[in-house]
Amino acid sequence: MASFTLQQKSNFDGFPKAAELIEITGAHALEASDRAIFNHLLRLAHDSSRLNAHDAEWEISLNELRRSLSKHGSNxxxxxxxxxxxxxxxxxxxxxxxxxxxxxxxxxLLEFTDTDTEESSDATVQFGIPRRLREILVNSNRWGRIKCEISYAMTSKYAIALYELICLRSNLQNCVEVMSLPRFRELLCVPPDSYDRTVDFIKKVIEPALLEVNGLSDMTVDIELRRKHSRAPIYEVAVSWRTKSAEEFRQVQLERDRSKVGRMARLRGNVEAVDHQM
Structure with a gap:
């Protein structure tokens, strides 16, 4: 008998996010903050046990969403x-x-939002998830456990996408997955016709993603860009991963607890990103 995503409970390892939402495509217009906030809203919806209710909608404090995102005083x-x-x-x-x-x-991803107009401390947003999308989530039987605090800690939307892809695959026996370059770009939601040059793709997509996933998540990830020969274009991508050791996890937790100010510089000082061989 299949085990459904809806039946899983949020725990220390995160909330269960359906594979269908982890592997969405066409979301290149969404920023890192959008993906982090959606995870927060989705966790609320999942934990309410009302995803399959006909009239399901939810409400959350704008302050709660803002505090998780940044210390900026405005919503x-x-x-x-x-x-x-x-x-x-x-x-x-x-x-x-x-x-x-x-x-x-x-x-x-959201059917509607209904927010207070005043910037008061008790201002809220009410929201709904499209009914047909909720039906897909109700019937989902694959999921990855996502920690919202990790999504909020990241500034690269490609890092969040890569982190979620690894969470979906982290319990598999095989810790390497090979896919075509177009499929990899699609899953990371890289805009079409962007970063076509290898050097730009590495600098703008791969390096930021690896930097934050390896520096802020529970997993260590490596990406190999494969070619037929040294001057040939990239044709496939091999993604490998492993769970961090206790000491590595402690260092990651210390970094997540620190201010975001100066974080990228700190991560660049101790995280190897990718082989720059062209």
Missing amino acids: DRVRDSLRRLRRTEVKVTYISATTHKTRVMETH
């Missing part, structure tokens, strides 16, 4: 993120519960 950034989550159309690949065929749904 403007939170409101901007909510707006992008409501307007950005993504693609969700799933297996139909009735036909058992693979389908792709194009949808927004």
Whole structure:
């Protein structure tokens, strides 16, 4: 009998995020803050046990979302993120519960948001998740455990995407996955026709992603960009991962507890990113 994502409980290892949402595509318009806030909202929705309720909607303090995101005193950034989550159309690949065929749904991640207009300490946002998307989540039987505090600690949207992909695969016996370069770009939500040059792809996508995943998460990840020969274009990507040791995990926790100011410089001082061989 299949074990469903909806039946899993949030715990110390994080909340269960359905594979269908981890492997969304077309989300390149979303920023790192948007993805982090959506994880926060999704965890709230999951833990409420109301994802499969016909009239399901939820409410959360804007202050709570803002404090997790930054120490900035205004809710403007939170409101901007909510707006992008409501307007950005993504693609969700799933297996139909009735036909058992693979389908792709194009949808927004939030159906609506309803916020207080005043910047008071008790201002809230009410939100809903599209019904058809909730149906997919209810029937999901693959998930990765995501720690919201790790998403909030990251500034690169590619780092968050890579972190979630690894969380989805972390319990597999095989700790290496090889995929085509187009598929890898798609899963990291790299904008189409962007960073086509290898040097730009490494500098703008791979290096920031590895820097933050290796420096702020529970996993150590390596990415190998493969070519047929030294002058050939990249044709596939090998992603490998392992769980951090107790001491490595302690160092990561210490860094997450520190101020974000100067963090990237600190991470660059002790994290090897990627082989720059062109």
